[in-house]
Amino acid sequence: MSSPSDVREKIRKKRRELQESLGRVRDDKQALVPSDWDLSKENEHTAVEELPGGEEDPGETLRRSVMAKRMKKKKKLLKEMAVESPPDEEEVTAVQEMREEQDRGDDVESPPARSPRDLPPRPVIRPGSSQSETTMRLRMTEKLRAAKSKAASLLQQESIIEPTSRLQSLRDRDTLTRFDRNTDPDLQANEDSSFAARLKFRDAARHAAKDKRAEAGLPTAEEAYNFFTFNFDPEPQQQQRYKKKHSRRREAEEEGEGESGEEDEEKEEEEGEEEGELEREHEGEEESEARDEDASLVRDDEEDLFIIDQSAQDFLEVRRAEYIGYSRRLQRERETLFVPSMRPVPASSKLPENVRPRYLEEEGLYVGERPPVCLTNQNILENRILKQAEGRKWFGDDGRIIALPDPIKESSSRPPLFQLEDELDPALQTVYRKALKTKHVNLYIAGMGNPQADYQLDVDVSGLIFSHHPLFSREHVLAARLAQLYDQHLTRQHKNLTGLLTDKLNSLRNTIHNMLELHRGEALSQVAQQRIAEYKQEVRHTRQLRDVEQEKDRALLKTIIRVWKELKALRDFQRFTNTPFKLFMRREKVDREQDEQEFENDIIAEVSELQAEAEEDYQRKMSEYRRQHEEWKSWKRKQKALKKKQKKKIQQEEEEENEESEEELGEEPDKSEPPEKPDMGDLEEQVQEKAARIRRKPGEPVLIPELTLSGPVTPNEQCPRAEFSRREDVAKRSLFIKVLYNDKEVSRTDSRNLNMDFRVHFGQIFNLKIVNWPESIKLQVFESVGSSSSLLAEVCVPVPESSVLTGSALFEEMEFSSNQRVTFNHEGVGSGVPFSFEADGTNTQTLLTSGKLSCCVSWAVGEDDIPLAPPSSQPGGGMYSGLRQMDAIACIGASGLNDMKKLGKWAAESRLDPNDPSNVSIMQLLSVVSGGDVAVPEYFRLEQLQEEFNFQTDEELHRSRRFRLLRLRSQEVPEFRHFKCVPSMERDISEKVFQDYEKRLKEGEVIDTKEHIDAHRALVAKYLQRVRESVINRFLIAKHHFILSDVVSEDEVPSIGVLGWNLFKLAEPKRPLKPRRKERKKVTAQNLSDGDIKLLVNIIRGYDIPVRRPYASKPPASAKSGRSFTEPFTAPVSSQTPQQGSEWPFGQPLIRPFVEVSFQRSVLQTSTAEGPNPCWNEEIVLPFSAPNGDYSSTILQSVKDEVFINIFDEVLYDVVEDERERGNTIHTRIERHWLGSIKIPFSTIYLQSRIDGTFKVSTPPVLLGYNKERSLGSEGGYDAVRSLSEGTFLSLFITIEPQLVPGDTIREKFDSQESERLLIASEVFEKEASRRFPDRPCLTTVIDINGKTVFITRFIRPLNPPQELLDAFPNGPQETTELVARYVSLVPSLPDSVSFAGVCDLWSTCDQFLTLLAGDEEEHAVLLCNYFLSMGKRAWLIIGIAIPEGPTAYVLTYEQNRYLIWNPSTGQHYGQYDTFCPLQTIGCLINSDNVWFNIQPYAAPVRMIFDVSKPNLWKPFFSRSFPDPGLSSVQPEGLVYRHTDRAAAVELQDRIEKVLREKIMEWRPRHPTRWNRYCISTLRQFLPKLELSGGREVAEEHRLELQSLLGEYRISGFPLHLPFSEIRPIIEAVHSTGVHMVEAPNVEFALAVYVHPYPGNVLSVWVYIASLVSAH
């Protein structure tokens, strides 16, 4: 291994040689660094990727093709190079490899990559490199060769064509390739001169380099530059042997940097450089000049630049420290270092010679704003750049450094966020405010930027004159008119139109006369004739005008005189004067003779003219006539000729022919009469008459009216009272004027009193300094009486042109008027009201307040006589013109942007700078529009590219079953909501998938009429369906709204109270004596499956179950005597009871009841107990299965199944036929007789989670064969009413095991039309209520059927019940009340939770309810309450909890000092102290005015006080602090009832009967079903009676009747009563009674149906079903 110095020496030597050899070859190469870069990059690119030429950029290929042609020319040159270089290369490689080994020894892991700087830029190829590399090399060299040849050829061309091209501009030079100068020695010289500065610098560097050899000095820029720009030509042939390690770019560079080679002929210098170079490497420093190249050289990742650091020590030499004297060092530094001057660089040095600076901006090109740079810095930079090679290319044509427009915004576009912590100060919270559009915000005057520009408008308001004012007296009116007329007169006088016209006429006449004189006797030339004719025409016209004017003058004068006379008359009449007006008539004497003469002349002239005209007219008419006459004649002649012809032909031809030929001649021309000769005498008369009318008579003095204000005005004291008060009033008035600029009040005048003459003088000038464009200037006239002022009128003043300046501007009189109606009771005539001058009131006039405002608006003039007007806008442009130029949208509007024509027009008008980058898009758009016939679509699209992004066309999407399925699933259509695994292929999806869905869709359209029986219900069902769908859709949307508690489960912060209570609980006894029911753990519904849920029904005991009536063949003795409505049960029962004991069969108990519970078709029953008050205490467990196995809460909520709890009587019949066997065989048949039932919907159980209580069993009104056990005594007054409610009761406890979590109702806040304040108040109220009494329901707002939140009191409003119901019992108010309640209960009930599964409680208004004929308890309650209110009762709505309904609504009425609670769904009513009242808790009371929440200690009705006026018991919603805002009702004004068609009811009745009969036969598949027609007809007659009585009165009577008729049968049966909604519930009800289950062989059945129609399509259905068993 040789020492580093040896190595260095060698390298230096080789290099020098190489330089020399290459210098000759390459000196012609141009050294334009940037273009070299390009080439080198390209070379690298092609070499590495081994790309064919096709993938190169087009320029390269082009060049290549040229290259190929010129290849030969260059070949020779190349060969030379090839011969020369090989030996050098070898040696260098040796050195290189040696060093590489060192490197590897130092750091094994680092790749053997190498900085391009560590050795002379020489590609080194390791021996044994792969074939691909060599091919790459080959290609590279080939390319190189090609490039050279091409360059040579190009240069040859260039040198001939344009030898001085590079002098033209820097840009030009850039476009030339470096090859241009290859063979251009003469140009080279030029070149060199341009680099003079650089060369100089280099020389300095050379000197420095010599010294530097011994010391480790810094390499200069020059060195670095040279180092990289040396020409070490890679020799293609030999390079194959070398490893490709350095970037190929290097070579490209080298070949490009020929010029440096040329300069580096001195070996010394070379060596110095080398030295410096190496030194620099050791120190790892970089020089700024080399940096550019450096950066890109380093780009190759494989090359590790810093590997050299590790090998640096190997090159270190240890020497003693050298001292260089200060002065010497300074000197040396001066030679080496360059300090750019701070002085500005002369433009000439920045530009190529003989080139003048060119300012693009002056040429109208757009030049962006340059970034601000300190001038000294700029100078330094320029100086520095100029020192560099190619420095000049940094300068633009204008001699300044090329710079891009400043991209930096002046202010940061986004303010810094201070939100460091997660909590943001509420004061800093962003508040959303709707964007407001200010009208004038953008209307600033252009050029407002410069502060000197202040613009001032002067508004001079001088005064105001009323032409009419309400305080005018009659005299004033006349005076005003007089003044007006006089004004008119003066103006006319001033204009003197009549005089003018007369003069004109005279001169015209003279002219004609002269012309005629001139041509007297001679024939007039054509031109003269024409001119005379024209003059005559003119004369005629002028004369007419003059006549009109004269007439007007005269009329005006006459009117003035008349008005003056009227005024005088009025003054006389009223005996006082108000106005100082006085009219004088000045007479001007005229010379009668002359006057008459003139008059005469005038008339003569006129007459003669008229005569001439008339003559002319006559002549014209005459000629016309003659022409016509000629025509007629010729026609006549033709006809005659024709007739002659006809006569000849007449023998042969028929008449038709004749007619035809006659038609050929055409119509007969009118035979016109000759015109009459004008009567000349007449003419003269006319002229005379006219002159008398419109002209002053000759000799009559000229009247000149003069109006003066000299007349005395009667002083106030002498005026009558009315006039006096008028004057007083006038004195009170004052006026002022507001000045509005751009609709903003800027100033106002002082208030001035109204004078007697109704003139106000202001004389104020307002100087307005304006910032915004003047848009409007308005003056508002205000009149004030005392302190109040009113706007009289508004005057718009036009914005003055900028030439209108103060001082020169004229005052303008702006007329104004107002149409206010004002009347007074004094002399003032008022305005806008008719008044009359006549005593009898005829000839009325209506005058409006009006007047003239004299004002002047002008631009102010500054101190130095500069008008303070904004720069003159375009004359037609109006005030926006400044703005328009700047903003396209403001000019043509946003819609106009689509209108290309408009846009183009705008662009042309505003002279857009096409080079301004901000206008690029518009210009592009315009070029597209103007360039081609690109049809601009006539429609507007929001998403223009939507089509391109469409996955498939809509039709395809729709056609594809798979996509349809996917879509329906994502829409959560119920059928597909949980569809699993949609097949991936279209073919795997069967059409059947959609069958159900399509069927449902179709059903939605066509409601099955059979199912619904009558058409109205069908419609209602359809409507309901639609409402349901829309609500469900809303719900689906709402379901995707989450609140925190849905997503995150987090413990509530325990309050102190809870903590304390928990502590207290620790001390609780472990086993309390009275244990309470503990809350069971709730189960979320998701993880449940079939069979997991059980319904537990605990039947505890029954009360008052009807007992059997002994079978009696004869009717009981007691008759229906004295039975009143109030005691329907007690009376007959009391009469029967004594008999019972004796009549019962021996040994038979009173009754053997058992309870059967059926749910979802599974039926279970209790054991049989005995007696009317049995005690079962049994638990029945029924399985529950949800539809489709879906146990989600929404599905569970919508389960419509009901739990039927039926009470039956088990009857044993001895069926032993043979009497002998009775002793040892028991053969009985068990029959069960239905006694009553309770229906509890599953949804109720689910929502309440448990139902516990005693329930009333709904028993049929008539139970054949059964008697009601005597009930407790009921006495007196309303207790009797109460007793009605008594019946059979069952104690039950029902629950679900395990307990299910009922689904939450929607928390979504529905939109509302209520005021925000009310909503907040109601929220607070409800929250407060639930906090204090969590178990008492409180309701203030509800959701109506449209999904809007409505305050609850809006639902309460008196509404009329059907008139028929009111008329039914004219003198029984109680019966009427009950009938109304019954009517309400007949409307079918449909819980919202079922129809709107899991959504919420929707309240419909009464009319909606009656139309839908279905609703919840609330709707029933609201309707009933409204009915009661309209009947004059005091009624409230109760929101409370009842069994079994749960939270519900009842109605409370107050009558006869008692409170009654009505169950609206059943029509039952209870007294306040009724123990069996199903209402358990009362939460709040509601009427139309207020809501009261129950804050009493107890909530059960029995223990409550219903006096809502006591605030300590009832908390009102609207209180003194929050008064009722007066909410209007949502209910309609009144209800309209449709009279129900009785025929339809009969039809329905028949159909129900038919369906039921079929069903009963269907239910008895193994037994024949016989119908007893006789019984049926009896029952059928009976049912209407039942309906009439409400199912009470006639029972006993009916039973007797039946028994008498069907004595030989044992009858058991009963009527069922239902409201009609659908047929299905009826069937269910009939089925649940189990009548059909009688299996006696000789059983017969009877079935009767009666439908009673009520108004509004409410139907009451009675089904009487009975089984008859023959007693024999």
Add this chain to the structure above:
Amino acid sequence: MTSNNPSVFLLMVNGQIEAADFPEYDDLYCKYCFVYGHDWAPTSGLEEGISQITSKGRGSQSLVWNFPLDITFKSTNPFGWPQIVVSVYGPDTFGNDVVRGYGAVHIPFTPGKHTKTIPMFVPESTSRLQKFTSWLMGRLPEFTDPKVVAQGEGREVTRVRSQGFVTLQFNIVTKDMKKLGYETTSEHSAATGLTRTSQQL
């Protein structure tokens, strides 16, 4: 089942929940479950699992579970591609089991071996007082359903804090994807791989 016209494609996932990095906590265990769309069905393997409790090693900071995952899905539609939801629990200072992190990631689409690191996060308390009491009571806020983290719906109401990482490794095998027209591997990537190697040379 080698029909030419398959109606489903299969995605076999095996791998493991390798380790977790929870700087502050120790003694953690994790649960995982898969969330997938309607068109997906697991054919074999466990859909849910719970790991052992692991403690940090003496020197290391990571908690290693190496809890195996092995499940095969079949599907007709890449929509609803399965995601694995990992939730990590561990005792707090009072010994209460609290959640330490939730995280989810899609099962990789391409066959081959993948290592995924999921950042974990926990829901934040709604207030400082809540934070204190929940810390005191040892009942930090949790998601009602850990699957929430695999869905976008309802996330806007929550605020979370990030907390550690879990590293998972998947080995994916797919079957019939291409036959059904779904390409998860591109030839392009193979090609670019080639060029990269050539460049390295």
